[in-house]
Amino acid sequence: MTRRTAPTIALAALAIAGTSYAAAQDDPKATEQWEPVPKVVTPGAKENAPPSDAVVLFDGHSLAGWEASKDHSPAGWKVHDGIVTVDKTTGNIQTKQRFKSYQLHLEWQIPKDITGEGQGRGNSGVFLASTGPGDEGYEIQIMDSFENKTYVNGQAASVYKQAAPLVNAARHPGEWQTYDIIWTAPVFAADGTVKTPAYVTLFHNGVLVQNHTELTGETFYIGKPKYKPYTDAPIKLQAHGDHSQPISFRNIWVRPLG
Numbered sequence: 001m002t003r004r005t006a007p008t009i010a011l012a013a014l015a016i017a018g019t020s021y022a023a024a025q026d027d028p029k030a031t032e033q034w035e036p037v038p039k040v041v042t043p044g045a046k047e048n049a050p051p052s053d054a055v056v057l058f059d060g061h062s063l064a065g066w067e068a069s070k071d072h073s074p075a076g077w078k079v080h081d082g083i084v085t086v087d088k089t090t091g092n093i094q095t096k097q098r099f100k101s102y103q104l105h106l107e108w109q110i111p112k113d114i115t116g117e118g119q120g121r122g123n124s125g126v127f128l129a130s131t132g133p134g135d136e137g138y139e140i141q142i143m144d145s146f147e148n149k150t151y152v153n154g155q156a157a158s159v160y161k162q163a164a165p166l167v168n169a170a171r172h173p174g175e176w177q178t179y180d181i182i183w184t185a186p187v188f189a190a191d192g193t194v195k196t197p198a199y200v201t202l203f204h205n206g207v208l209v210q211n212h213t214e215l216t217g218e219t220f221y222i223g224k225p226k227y228k229p230y231t232d233a234p235i236k237l238q239a240h241g242d243h244s245q246p247i248s249f250r251n252i253w254v255r256p257l258g
Contacts, residue, residue, distance in 0.1 A: 048105060048178065050253035057095055057235070058084060058252040069094045069130060069236055077239075083109070086124060086239045086246035094130050094234035103255040104128070104181040104235065109248045110144045112174025118150045119143065122173070122247050123240040125160060128183045128200065130236035131218065131228055137236060138198060139219040140181065142247065145170040157204040160219050165202075165209035176250070177205055185258075186215075188229040197227075 042052035050056050057065055060082035066075035069092040076090030110122040122144040127137035138159070145156035145168055152164035157179070171177050184199040202210035217225030237249065 048107070048251060050105070050251075051255065054253040054255050055097065056253045058249065060250060063093070065096055066093045067096050068092070069234075083248045083250045085248040086237075088239045088246060091239050092127075092130075092236055093239070094127075094236040096234070098232040098234055099129075099254065099256055100185045100232050101257040102183050103257060104183065104252075105178070105254075106252040107176050107178050107250045108142055109176050109250075110146075110173040111247065114144055114173045117148060119154060121148050123238075124247050125238040125240070126179065126181075127219070127236035127238065128181065129185060129198075129230065129233035131230045131233050136218055136228065137233070138183075138200075138215060139238070140179065140200070140202060142179075142238075144173055146172055157202055157209040159200060159210065159213060159215060161221070162215060162219070162225055163210065163213045165204065166211065167207060167209060169204040169207035169209055171205060179204060180206075182257075185232075186227060188227075192229040194227050 039053075044050055061079065063075040063077060063079060063084060066077075067073065068075055068090060075093040077087045077093055078085045104126075106126065108124070114122050116122075122142075124142040125139045126142060127139050130137040141154055141156055141158045141160045143150075143154075143156050148155075152158065153161055155165065155168065156170050156177075157165035157168075180203040182201040186198040187195040189195050198215040199212050200210050200215065201208075201212050215225065217227045219225065235254065239246075
């Protein structure tokens with residue numbers, strides 16, 4: 001009987017392992033993943049229609065899912081002709097449901113006969129997380145930025161007072177505009193410090209204008225952004241105090257991501 005030494009056995013084992021590795025490299029099944037199977041989400045029947053797993057926030061008929069930000073009373077904006085128009089006398093409105101990270105779709109319209117200039121021209125905003133009774137939160141600016149000059153981190157599709165949009169994709173006043181937003185909520189440690197910051201990706205009328213932009217905190221009109229710990233929060237629409245004609249919204253839906 002031939003006796004194999006330990007080095008010989010080791011070399012033989014390596015040869016077998018090498019053969020198995022080579023076989024795996026030649027086998028397409030070696031890199032196939034079968035589990036877990038992604039759940040089925042049915043896309044909307046028409047462009048911009050909500051997919052099957054979306055929470056419809058405004059369907060053109062009711063603001064039942066919304067409330068006044070200042071006192072949680074019923075939202076007082078005017079619903080008409082399948083749209084909702086800002087009512088500045090009743091103030092900001094926010095969702096009754098609270099969210100963390102999500103995908104948000106909304107459509108908005110500046111009046112065709114808009115007047116004013118700069119920030120006083122159809123000014124509004126969507127707060128991606130409304131963390132307090134005032135204007136605290138993380139704001140994406142909404143306003144007329146078609147041939148209307150203002151500070152760049154305050155024009156449409158900016159992270160207000162933080163990040164200018166990559167490009168100006170604004171349509172003419174009177175035309176409907178879309179925002180498609182991916183919001184990654186910040187995560188806080190037990191002591192309130194930031195573990196991971198907030199990020200936002202935004203498509204304005206199908207054009208990428210915020211590309212995984214890192215936020216440095218909540219929106220403030222005066223002063224630098226700063227974080228305030230929270231777990232989940234409503235989505236808020238702003239009734240701005242300028243004197244230009246109010247804007248309108250339609251087709252608002254959200255897909256919670258965590």
